[in-house]
Amino acid sequence: MQTPKRPVLFALPCVLALLAACNSLPEQKPATKAAATAPSKPLVNTLADQNRDQAFQSFIGRLRLVVAAHDVNTLASMMTTDFGYGLQPGQEGPGVFAYWDEHNLWPELQMVIKEHFVPFGSKEEPYMVAPAEFAANPTTYTSYRAGLQQVNGNWKFAYFVDGQ
Numbered sequence: 469m470q471t472p473k474r475p476v477l478f479a480l481p482c483v484l485a486l487l488a489a490c491n492s493l494p495e496q497k498p499a500t501k502a503a504a505t506a507p508s509k510p511l512v513n514t515l516a517d518q519n520r521d522q523a524f525q526s527f528i529g530r531l532r533l534v535v536a537a538h539d540v541n542t543l544a545s546m547m548t549t550d551f552g553y554g555l556q557p558g559q560e561g562p563g564v565f566a567y568w569d570e571h572n573l574w575p576e577l578q579m580v581i582k583e584h585f586v587p588f589g590s591k592e593e594p595y596m597v598a599p600a601e602f603a604a605n606p607t608t609y610t611s612y613r614a615g616l617q618q619v620n621g622n623w624k625f626a627y628f629v630d631g632q
Contacts, residue, residue: 523623524585524596524616524623527546527616527623528581528585528616530546531543531546531581531616531625532578532581532582534546535574535577535578535581536578538574540565543565543625544565546624546625547564547624547625547626548617548619548624548625548626551564551625551626551627552626552627552628552629553567553568553627553628553629554567554629554630573612573628576612577612577614577628580598580599580612580613580614580628581598581614583598583599583600584598584599584600585597585598585600585616586598586600586603587603588602588603588606588615589615593617594617594618595615595616595617595626596615596616596617597613597614597615597616598613598614599613602631609631610630610631610632611630611631611632612628612629612630612631613627613628613629613631614627614628615627615628
């Protein structure tokens with residue numbers, strides 16, 4: 469019986485080491501829009517309820533007044549720089565007011581921000597969101613929702629999107 473040659477004995481452990489070092493297969497994108505809106509990791513309420521906080525209540529009150537008045541200049545100063553207004557990529561930024569005008573979304577925005585805000589999000593990105601039904605059922609809630617976020621210690625209007 470012949471003994472295996474040295475290169476064969478050396479190659480087998482090398483191949484096994486290479487296979488073990490390979491990354492897993494890349495994640496596939498969700499096939500449906502409902503799956504695309506589902507959170508990728510479990511969301512927990514890592515932010516304490518801010519409804520008793522005076523700064524939060526002041527921000528909400530001012531936001532409601534500014535939206536009712538359609539004061540886009542003041543509203544722009546209350547928004548995050550990467551404000552989101554659509555679940556589709558590319559629907560962020562300066563076109564938000566034209567988008568709201570074109571789709572007559574100001575009344576919908578007014579109704580949503582009149583709702584009770586609750587904590588929602590991940591540890592890395594905690595939000596106060598309205599309506600509370602969205603936080604309770606984020607994977608199945610398909611209507612408009614709004615999110616507020618603290619940025620450098622100040623509250624900012626982070627997004628207003630439709631879940632459909």
